[in-house]
Amino acid sequence: MKKPFVHPGKMIEFVLQSLFKKPATVNYPFEKMKMPEHFRGKLNFMADKCIGCMMCVKDCPAKAIQIKKVGEKRFECDIDLGKCVYCGQCVDSCPRKALEITPEFELAQIDRDKLKIVFHAPEPTTEPKAQ
């Protein structure tokens, strides 16, 4: 095998240049970082749009979402952020766009139970849905 041309310390020049450059490091968490607009983070549920078809529950690969009927055309949604894999399939499956995905990613919790979030149904006193 032919021995390649060697050059010990080839990187010296390159790394010394870095001394005079700003580091590539971002100042997170002291400065908030903006995720791309379509980044898949925490889910949001708009209870007034839900029709209770359960397509999201059916298609969820991680059993993270539950829809409960709490009254006439009123649905409550439990999402376990500790189970959700943030794939967004439920958003795609929903025929009424009742679910949306937000770029929020800072979801860490000390307490496991705090990862279970509930989106309550709108109060029945509010005017019954138009249309």
Next chain:
Amino acid sequence: MMALFKMLVFPGLLFLSAVSLFAEFFDRKLYARLQNRVGPPWFQPLADFIKLLGKEDVVPEEADRRMFDLAPVFALTAVVVAFLYIPMWGTHAIYSFSGDLIVVLYLLTIPTLTFFLGGWYSRSLFSTIGAVRSITQLFAYEIPLFVAILAPAMLANTWSLSEMAVFYHAHPYYWLINLIAFGVGLVSLLGKLERVPFDIPEAETEIVAGSFTEYSGRLLAYFRMAIDIEAVVGASLLAAVFLPFGLGLPPVIGFVLYLVKVFAIIAVLALFRTVFARLRIDQMVEFCWKWVAPIAFLQILINLVLKVFVIR
């Protein structure tokens, strides 16, 4: 009383610890900046040290308790004592006698031996392999280091560091003769401190942390401190032997100059560890004996010739 102060506070243990912790920070920060990242804050080595002191000590059941505990303490003691014989500024160390150079070299070998003992008596597989590698490596870099330091000593015709300083102070520019040996010294120091490309005894991806795999808490803190101090003492030794210029300056400026020399050497070591990959143990030994040792002997030859025909 003054002697005790000198030994324990300035420029002894306390001062040395502070400089060593700062040197570790300097090394890590520079390493990080060379890698285009921010790196640790200035207090990081101190925080690491205090945290480790406050942690639980776990001693493996199979380990030899006494040797396991003693090894880090030995290492720490040896390097601190070695420091007392190295002149920092001016021409005089805290203590000196006519053979102190040999004692210093000897004391600087002890940390490596304690790495071996600590690793060996951990009785863990990774520690054992790390320990054996430490010793194998010792034979590779130690002889070139001795020979390299022999060269300037020969020129000065003394075995005392302080007397060497006097000689080079009397003959400025003579230190330029020893530059080749200085290079050898730097390479050997890399091996002594077990740094990339010679970090084979603690190669993380092969044997976890080598000799230190089983150490935790206080004992690990001592070992880390010993290595930090060894870095400063090693750099001081190289500075005293190979860079003896500006010795007649007033104390404060002389002290600053000394620090500049030491940190310059540490910076070079940091640069080395940034740009090289780790060698294998066989490659390392081969490199040291094929290249480093002959170069050191070349320096001896040069100095002999100069001594016989030029300097007298």
Next chain:
Amino acid sequence: MSDTENVKSKLEAKFDFLKDKVLLQRERRLWAEVPYDKFMEVFDHAVKQLGFAFLNTITGLDAGADLEYIYHLAQAEGTMLNLKTKQSKDKPIKTITGYFPSGIIYERELVDLLGAKIDTLPPGIRYPLPDDWPDNQYPLRKDWNADVLDKNVGGKMEGENLNITVGPNYMKEPSDFSIAHTNDVTIPIGPQHPALKEPESFSVALRGEKIAAIQLRLGYNHRGIEKGAEQRSYIQDVYLIERICGICSHSHSTAYVQAVEEIAGLAVPKRAQYIRTIIGELERVHSHLLWLGVAGHEIGFDTLLMYSWRDRESVMDILALITGNRVNYGMNLIGGVRRDITKEEIDQTLKVIDKLEEQTKYYIQLALEEVTLIQRLSGVGTLTTDDVLRLGAVGPTARASSVPRDVRRDDPYAAYGEIPFKVITDNHNDVYGRTIVRMLELMEAYGMIRFALNNLPDGPISVRAPRKIPAGEAISRYEAPRGEDVHYVRSNGTENPERVKVRAPTLANTQAVSKMLEDRYLADLPIVVAAIDPCFSCTDRSISVVSLDNEERKTMTWKQLRDYSVDWYKKQGVDFSKMKRSSF
């Protein structure tokens, strides 16, 4: 007549009972069902006469009283012959390790997961199930239920004192590590070890600094995805299969959806094909940059890790921008892709690609010139062309040994048929060669992404797929960054697949690791293992043992096994009796 038709007619001419029975599903896909008593004959003919020299995998299925086996064979030209056969559950089938040594893991898998009986399988440790798995429980059988398992039982403790033992007695099980000489020190590497980012366990017998023998236990990552995929719907499976591996997630999900689309007869729009290709190549870029950094880390060159990962972040940004996630992109959908690429995204990607190209050129320079790098990579982990063919290595590992095996060219999928690119090969046969191959592949990938973005066809990005996929079967191949990824899907007309079989590239490559480590130093282990770019979460299997030294085996049972394996290896051209004990 095309090559595939040629093979079909040859096969039908040779065997009467196959007359008009060889199904030509599409170009390069042949299926044939053979009764078991004739099977070995057909198999032998296909391998030796028709040039099907590469075993992709063996799929096993539970078919009631019988077990069904499908042997997926491939030709260098890209034609795949899928030989099906059935054998009763309590009757053994013959091992095919005589033809393909690499087949041993696929057969082990059949034994563990389906309870197949294989006639004289070479000795070795089990895979992929845990050590304390109950007897006679075969998870892939249709009537099997996970309820029989104790919820709170993990694997048994092997080697009680992991970090605090000296001597060769550590490996109490799963099989006694008796290949090692008694004077050797056996060290465990893994499942938690700094060199390994994933859990797998190497037992390395060391003589001095040299490796005398090595044994690999995988399966720490075995999760049971294949069974899980049968219990979930096709839609859920896309996400489950995407998470087989986080680094090549797009590869797995694309391979899977392609198989399902083929069964359902969906015509995926051109634009979707291009987008899949673009994401696939972006994934290759991020994976190869990742590999470069990891390789640097394994040889103590952390600066390389830092710089290559710094540059990789810009690819991650692009992927997050286009797909909505940094890893596990969720881009695929049965019938197309979920998101379109906008004009701004194209512009931004092109910009990043230009920058990365500059940087990659520098890394190539660095790899060619930095002396410590060459010292550590060159001549290490040698795998000759013959070894590659014999052990069935794939991807850059094969291509660095002058084997131009690349599915993108041999069996084009997505938009690869329309995008010009070169298959990179190298003749160094070592880790150095693999580095060069990956770096040059990066350059190719930039070109392909640029071409695909500039020639992106207009149109829809997906077609509607039914929830119930009609009965059928298909096999899909995909050139993942690590090598060829194979997915076999069989449907039965319901919402859930009947069987999903995954053969990840690392599984094919692990076979070569033991070979590469023969007579090397311990220090080479991390880089050699890293050089195949292992992804054990894809693999979660375990592999065979290659030993340098098998003198002084004492126990009778082992002697038996030994005689068998010596014979067995002799057939492969390795004669242990002639091997000398290596000394340090």
Next chain:
Amino acid sequence: MKVIDKIVHWARLKSPWILHFNTGACNACDIEIIAALTPRFDIERFGVQLKGTPRHADILVCSGPVTRQIRDRLVRIYEQMPEPKFVVAVGTCATSGGVFQGLYNILGGIDQAIPVNAYIPGCPASPQAIIDGVVKLLKKLEESE
């Protein structure tokens, strides 16, 4: 004595050394953990160092659902760590099993085997999310004193 305790507590918060252990993950979280160490995110800013041995580590960073084969190894590594020690579960799988829930070789989240101090969901948890989780854990520790 009080002052010394305070200093040690301060040091502990400023020097969290981590040990990364993959308990059967798909690699996505693992590469994101490594990414958090590299220049873009560089968690050495907070004194975090990745260590190879449990003896040196303060925080065990786990990723992935716990497979049957790995469970006891996980417990043993946890036991080898010197006190005080903390566990962070990175990613949805480590939190609950995620997409792998119900598979036969999976036991569920890390908390099925060892106690967990912080959960970082995400599939995978991005490096920013990991930093966020570690910072939240450190904040919690700071308050606990």
